[in-house]
Amino acid sequence: MHRLASELFPLTRSLTGAGYRRTLELLEAVSGPMQRHRFATGERVLDWQIPPEWTIRDAWIKAPDGSTVVTLAECNLHVVGYSTPVHRRLALAELQQHLHSLPEQPTAIPYRTSYYAGHWGFCLTDEQRRTLPDGEYEVLIDADLGPGAVELGEVVIEGSGDGEVLLWTYCCHPSMANNELSGPVVAAHLAALLRERERPRHSYRVVFGPETIGSIAYLSRFGERLAARLVAGYVLTCAGDPGPFTYKRSRRGDSLADRIAEHVLTCLGAEHSVLDFVAVGSDERQFCSPGYNLPVGSLMRTMYGNYPEYHTSLDDLSLITPQALGETLRAYDAIVAALEANETLVGTVLYGEPQLGRRGLYPSTGGPSAALSAGRQQDIMFLLNFCDGNADLLAAAQASGRPLSALAEAADLLREHDLLRPVAPAR
């Protein structure tokens, strides 16, 4: 995953354009085939409109003495995303109005975009900005804004049931590592792992798009289907730094996405914190807009905004580690396993206990038995009493303090003995 991130790092990404499309292709090489969804410039998507496609070829500032101040080639962040084309000379005072830097982080180049306002601008370190001499500068932004498309890539793993799970990530950020190449590279590998599963119960949709306009566009086309079928969903972002896990709940606060993620984090024994939904953040804002209110949370490491390198050139490849990326991938894989294991079951003998002895599920001489471990025996007794068809195995896990995985194994044993059966179609 770290190697893939390194490959993707230098591409000129934005909401649209060649660098963005090349990014999808490199991810697809890992994830397996993606369906593409295209939304043409000018198309209405919910309350929004698809922007023009931005093609950036070159950009630089030259100092009064002709020396180069910044160039696109040196760092993609130097040019404000979606800058309009410009080539002119201008005095420092006027140039200053088009420069962005961070006085409190003097060595960082900030990340700025201006998708919908028709501006142009450059970003640079505050250190460098303070050394600019007076005089006439030359600026060039060789870019086009023209008809094109917002494009999404979607890997679909078909399940046996009607339920769907959404794994969403975004790849419109240029040359930053944790936010946001970590999400796409984990998502691509997760898609590969999902392809290895034998016919899962749920269908899995791993979707790569640009942030905000991507989820808006996806919802405008597929929101109705998601609302009808979505079991749980997660936004994969900030997935590669070695900080503790952060889980941000869906707007519902107790959706299956939330319950599963929190249970899995507890079972993994991983240091983590859980945050309630707020309407500031990433694409979960769209999935959790009040009309949809979908069960979509976000499992991250250190959350966007909570680390100083966020949205600057300091968020580079040194900030993400192979180990952290691996841990995040394993956590999402455990979430998938839990979603697959979680069912609502009902006993076939609800009035009085079933006689376990004659089924070989109870020690035959009143003391401890070797046939079943003490834990398995307790799980069996617990499930037979708990499973009245009104609550799922995850609720059983929460009520008993046992891992869902252990209960699912005990449940399988009881299903073999025809003592439990699923309540509803796999969903």
Next chain:
Amino acid sequence: MHRLASELFPLTRSLTGAGYRRTLELLEAVSGPMQRHRFATGERVLDWQIPPEWTIRDAWIKAPDGSTVVTLAECNLHVVGYSTPVHRRLALAELQQHLHSLPEQPTAIPYRTSYYAGHWGFCLTDEQRRTLPDGEYEVLIDADLGPGAVELGEVVIEGSGDGEVLLWTYCCHPSMANNELSGPVVAAHLAALLRERERPRHSYRVVFGPETIGSIAYLSRFGERLAARLVAGYVLTCAGDPGPFTYKRSRRGDSLADRIAEHVLTCLGAEHSVLDFVAVGSDERQFCSPGYNLPVGSLMRTMYGNYPEYHTSLDDLSLITPQALGETLRAYDAIVAALEANETLVGTVLYGEPQLGRRGLYPSTGGPSAALSAGRQQDIMFLLNFCDGNADLLAAAQASGRPLSALAEAADLLREHDLLRPVAPAR
């Protein structure tokens, strides 16, 4: 307010009578015009009957040596309220059966009434009582109990909507300051402030009556209207001492009256405590009787019964301060403002976020913007996600930890941009 209380202090008040009526007139001079509601002696009101009117002209005890022991003129509390007329001589031993004093507060004259039992009696300090010599005493209570009326005064400020707010106080207590002239003087000034409001959403009813029989009578005539229209109500009592605020909840415990009062007290940063409803207290007992179960609480300073001067001559004008009366008035005014501001709103763009950028409600270049403060920007994002039409702005304030007043301002901005609209008629 303190000056008004001083003017009212010496009047001979009871459930009925000339002193009570004079009290209403002096309050009306501040509150603005009152409608009067009269309930004639003998009229059935719910489970009760309107008592006769009590006219008290003079009352005294003369000692065996002819010297005056106590007189009404000296202190209204010396005569038991609603005493039947008497003029006779009697031995000290018999007189003692008609005397009331407080051995544990030897310098206090207690406040006693006997509205419905046909007794007579005198109250005096225990210090004085212990000095009474043996011998024959002469007692006079020059009073009438005859046909008359219980009378209530009601100031009505009409609102634009159907909802009503009740601000209730009582003024039947003679010559005591905190309990109870503080409630009436704050209520009179609150009525004056309400008159200055431009067409409020709710109608406000500021009602002055005698305690218990007054609220019983009011409910018997207007209870059905209150049950249909009451948004929130408060009993104004013990409003003038400088102790911390006490809020006593309505019987429901989470009525709008309770939620608003508790939010306002928190926002004011005022030291306060919150008590659950108990069926001991003042007129909230009637409004919160189980049949009505109205959203009526009571915002006080130190609650009746919780200060040693309560219901004695020690509850005098020195116990209430202009500053405390002013703070209480401001708290009630803030409650009114909150009731006016609190609406249930719903977004006009519920599926995905509205595009704020093109409405000038989002910074155009990815960084901080000067157009909106960071707090306002967050409130906007919060409200657009929160306002699904199922909860009011107060719930939004509680969920976000922000003051209702700040959210109401952000909501106004969003209404100007047609992004929020009220769910229901103003109520």
Next chain:
Amino acid sequence: MHRLASELFPLTRSLTGAGYRRTLELLEAVSGPMQRHRFATGERVLDWQIPPEWTIRDAWIKAPDGSTVVTLAECNLHVVGYSTPVHRRLALAELQQHLHSLPEQPTAIPYRTSYYAGHWGFCLTDEQRRTLPDGEYEVLIDADLGPGAVELGEVVIEGSGDGEVLLWTYCCHPSMANNELSGPVVAAHLAALLRERERPRHSYRVVFGPETIGSIAYLSRFGERLAARLVAGYVLTCAGDPGPFTYKRSRRGDSLADRIAEHVLTCLGAEHSVLDFVAVGSDERQFCSPGYNLPVGSLMRTMYGNYPEYHTSLDDLSLITPQALGETLRAYDAIVAALEANETLVGTVLYGEPQLGRRGLYPSTGGPSAALSAGRQQDIMFLLNFCDGNADLLAAAQASGRPLSALAEAADLLREHDLLRPVAPAR
């Protein structure tokens, strides 16, 4: 109770058989007449089948030198319950496979049964087991397994209403005191106390049976009636040791059985702990199986499994004390009293307070009155406001922090004055 336990101690009890029947007879001498319910060998009861009747006459092991190792006469626990008959010689190595002892409790004879598996075996102390010399042993178990019946004894105290209360205990354990003679002897005496009550509101059913198969059989015949009528039920077990009380909740967790037991324990001021239901334990497992889900909890002293003598010969008569048995009996009697007192009442004056003064229920001269204690006066005010017909007196007790018994007395006074009436038929 301790004397009765001593009488019962030596009998050879099991699920069935002469010793079990003799036990019922001795209990009946105290409890009063029992109805007998018989379930014949082979009968299907829910998911189970009634086992054969086991008659044990003699059992022993003789050592290679002819000396007696263990005999039934010495201790009933020496023979595994429901052992099949055997009389043969065998080497120590083979004998060992039929021996049960507790290496961690070397002086205890364990209690073992093998009801449904057709085994035979002996139990002995680990100390003794370790001294057995090599050689040929002779074993005898003179027993029959043949057609017979599982038999239950039920004492019924008829109530005036439709509700039923179940007091369940089990008496299939041989020669152990706390688990389980304490439950049966307390239950027998509780039945005797119940017989002394004048026509209770609820019917009481005190049932004595064998564990598990007994409750399964009872439910198979009477479960529908219980489901329709049961107000509350308790399993009486581990009732005689001097440890603190343990209350194990019903599966519902907040059933009337639970609320009453917890209130009574708090009012008694007895040290106690409360445990949520788990599907491991005694007959509450059957009553609380998900199909029935009855309001059945269990009030114990030290719970089965939580004391080291449990299910061994060390659980002897020294473990239970007359005082502890008496305390448990009083606790159950208090539970009965609370179940009888608990009703749902509704005021006859719901709109405004009733005028208490004219009914002599309020002090006539504003101060404290001698007619009613301050506590009674407060209880009256509380109940008149609380009793809206939606919650029972126990809820009133919980809301007010007052004992149910005190509120029930105040409620009786208000019923005499026609100010409260029961909402529903006595149930």
